[in-house]
Amino acid sequence: MTTLSAALLLFLVMDPLGNIPLFMTTLKKVDPKRQRKVVVRELIIAFVVLVGFLFLGQYLLQILHLSQTALTTAGGIILMIIAIKMIFPSRHASLQEDVEGEPFIVPLAIPYVAGPSAMATALLMMSGDPTRWANWLLAVFMAWLASAIIIYFSSYFARFLGEKGLIAIERLMGMLLITVAVQMLLTGIAEFVGESLNKVPA
Secondary structure: OOHHHHHHHHHHHHOHHHHHHHHHHHHHHOOHHHHHHHHHHHHHHHHHHHHHHHHHHHHHHHHHOOOHHHHHHHHHHHHHHHHHHHHOOOHHHOOOOOOOOOOEOEOHHHHHHOOHHHHHHHHHHHHHOHHHHHHHHHHHHHHHHHHHHHHHOHHHHHHHHHHHHHHHHHHHHHHHHHHHHHHHHHHHHHHHHHHHHHHOOO
């Protein structure tokens, strides 16, 4: 996986366009003069969380004794579920949370930007090849920056694309993500079969 493809994958998982309505609804009760500051603060917190999980997540895997094959397969399943929800969203499963006053960390930074799926993707990248940590850090930054720009100017994107435009783009992102998920799942299965055959005595 190249740095660009990793950044694109993480960008799709973060789903900034799908988060626009969530951000706008959550910020309605915040003083308009503070909304931009709140968004910037929450975006920075989300970036710190993603970077922290990028570097610390692999140690969690070591403690749990999880193999790369298991992680790849699980990552494919997780991305598949995320993609299906993007293509066929359910109002009953909405991430929208009622927040009194000014939100802090929850729900804007976590889980809207740095959600479980984004953390899992960052962990998957680092565990695949820890020696390329600089590439993965750059990928996280690129995906975060692109998402941050979209979210910061969410009101402009909402007016320009409209509700139907946002929905259409999110469906397209879901289709791309489900293709990646299938590839990861097949790779995990192939690795498992290969490992099993190698353990069979000749």
